[in-house]
Amino acid sequence: xxxxxxxxxxxxxxxxxxxxxxxxxxxxxxxxxxxxxxxxxxxxxxxxxxxxxxxxxxxxxxxxxxxxxxxxxxxxxxxxxxxxxxxxxxxxxxxxxxxxxxxxxxxxxxxxxxxxxxxxxxxxxxxxxxxxxxxxxxxxxxxxxxxxxxxxxxxxxxxxxxxxxxxxxxxxxxxxxxxxxxxxxxxxxxxxxxxxxxxxxxxxxxxxxxxxxxxxxxxxxxxxxxxxxxxxxxxxxxxxxxxxxxxxxxxxxxxxxxxxxxxxxxxxxxxxxxxxxxxxxxxxxxxxxxxxxxxxxxxxxxxxxxxxxxxxxxxxxxxxxxxxxxxxxxxxxxxxxxxxxxxxxxxxxxxxxxxxxxxxxxxxxxxxxxxxxxxxxx
Numbered sequence: 589x590x591x592x593x594x595x596x597x598x599x600x601x602x603x604x605x606x607x608x609x610x611x612x613x614x615x616x617x618x619x620x621x622x623x624x625x626x627x628x629x630x631x632x633x634x635x636x637x638x639x640x641x642x643x644x645x646x647x648x649x650x651x652x653x654x655x656x657x658x659x660x661x662x663x664x665x666x667x668x669x670x671x672x673x674x675x676x677x678x679x680x681x682x683x684x685x686x687x688x689x690x691x692x693x694x695x696x697x698x699x700x701x702x703x704x705x706x707x708x709x710x711x712x713x714x715x716x717x718x719x720x721x722x723x724x725x726x727x728x729x730x731x732x733x734x735x736x737x738x739x740x741x742x743x744x745x746x747x748x749x750x751x752x753x754x755x756x757x758x759x760x761x762x763x764x765x766x767x768x769x770x771x772x773x774x775x776x777x778x779x780x781x782x783x784x785x786x787x788x789x790x791x792x793x794x795x796x797x798x799x800x801x802x803x804x805x806x807x808x809x810x811x812x813x814x815x816x817x818x819x820x821x822x823x824x825x826x827x828x829x830x831x832x833x834x835x836x837x838x839x840x841x842x843x844x845x846x847x848x849x850x851x852x853x854x855x856x857x858x859x860x861x862x863x864x865x866x867x868x869x870x871x872x873x874x875x876x877x878x879x880x881x882x883x884x885x886x887x888x889x890x891x892x893x894x895x896x897x898x899x900x901x902x903x904x905x906x907x908x909x910x911x912x913x914x915x916x917x918x919x920x921x922x923x924x925x926x927x928x929x930x931x932x933x934x935x936x937x938x939x940x941x942x943x944x945x946x947x948x949x950x951x952x953x954x955x956x957x958x959x960x961x962x963x964x965x966x
Contacts, residue, residue: 599784600661600751601626607656607666609642609808616642618808620656624801629778629785630813631799633792635831639808640788641756647786648677648754660751671700676750680757682741684729690716691725694744701748715743719777734762735770742777753778753785759794771797792832804828826952829881835950836882836923842951845869850951852880854897855919863897868946879952884912884926886948889938896939899923901932915940 602624609617617639624630632640645651647658649670658666665673684693695712703711716722719739729737738758745753758774759767775798778785789795795802796816803813804827812819812828823829830837840852843864850869853862867880892898902922903914911929915938916922923940932938942949 599626599782601659602752602784602786603657603659604643604647605657605659607643607646607658608654609646609651610654615808617646617653620805620808620810622803622810622813624784624786627782627784628801629787629799631787631789631795631802632805633789633795633802634805635790637807638805640790640805642808643805644754644756644786644788647752648675649673674748674750675752675754676745676748677754678738678741678745678756678758680760682737682761684737684741684744686729688729689725690721690727690729690732690740693729693740694725694747697744697748711747711749712743715747716740718746718781719743720773733766735766735773738762738770738774742774746781746783750783753783755785755787757789758787760789767794774798804831806831821947823881823950826879826881829950829952834884834924836884836921838880838882838917838921838923839919840865840878840880840951842878852878852951854917863895865897865942865949866946867949867951869951881950881952882923883948883950884924886942886944886946887923887925887940888943889913889915889925889927889931890941892937892939896941898937898939901934901936901938904932904934913938 604620604622607617607620608615620639620643622630632643634640642651646653646666649665649668653666656666657664660673685696688696691712694715695708698708698711712725713722716724719742721736721739721743729740732740742758759770762770771794778798787795787798800815801813802816802819804811804819806827812824819828819832823832826837829835838854840854842850842852844851848868850867851864852867853864855862890896897917899915899917899922901913902916905912906929909929910926911931913925913927913932914922915925925940
């Protein structure tokens, strides 16, 4: 659209180095470092208390870090005021003024810039055109749908020509049916504009759908950053394996390990034989207790057998083309399995076998696995 480049300045490279913030004795953000390329959309994802909102407030200038730097094309802005650093912000509840019309809301942040009235009007019109609300300057905010209000808040953030765009749970107030459609529209808009964007969300689906890269936080620290595919398929820590998607933690013992494969055994039924699986494992592991995280699609239901990992089907959740089964093992642990809807019924005995060459099986040292699994709320 013609107005887009008239509003936006060239989008910069954003880098966070060693950012830390404590509230009393609690570390809200703990030595966080991230590199966000020009035009990238990065999602900050994590449970409550992970530090994602505090990180966004530090970026916006609403909080001052105890240490660390926020570099915009090499310039440290960590201790500059919000107005000086020129970051656009879309708040969780939009913060629109009901007594102002759409145009007045969009232009609210322009008055402090001292722009002539004609320039303000042009900026407002261009910003509304960018979010596909052209011509609605005089519309009352209360007459808009939830999705339209979200776009007005986005237009207000874009009108002052921000260098970076910050989104704080921007879709959380929308109904589920509207949220998915608005998410697609928002993704297309940001891709078209090409502005460097940081999104805070607690919903994995939203992070995976919108962001090119996802940074998963826990207790103020970065667990892993990468593409959605990398976080799901190659988790680097037990917390990532347990938090991203669905995964069942099972106690195993590492028997042998070579350059590519670890051989693990599961505790057998009382008096029964131990069951052994081979797990792709390039990283070295010490022998002894470990935790294996099992994705539901990584195993299949088969006939029970003394030589197989087996248990009782305790739950069946119908999902349409498939069903999600919960199988309780002899030691009391459970594993979720994705299979055909007619594969089993609660009360059946079922065996478990890995499929796909071990893809979706993630092995970690036992002490770390258990502590992080508990932190993930499993």
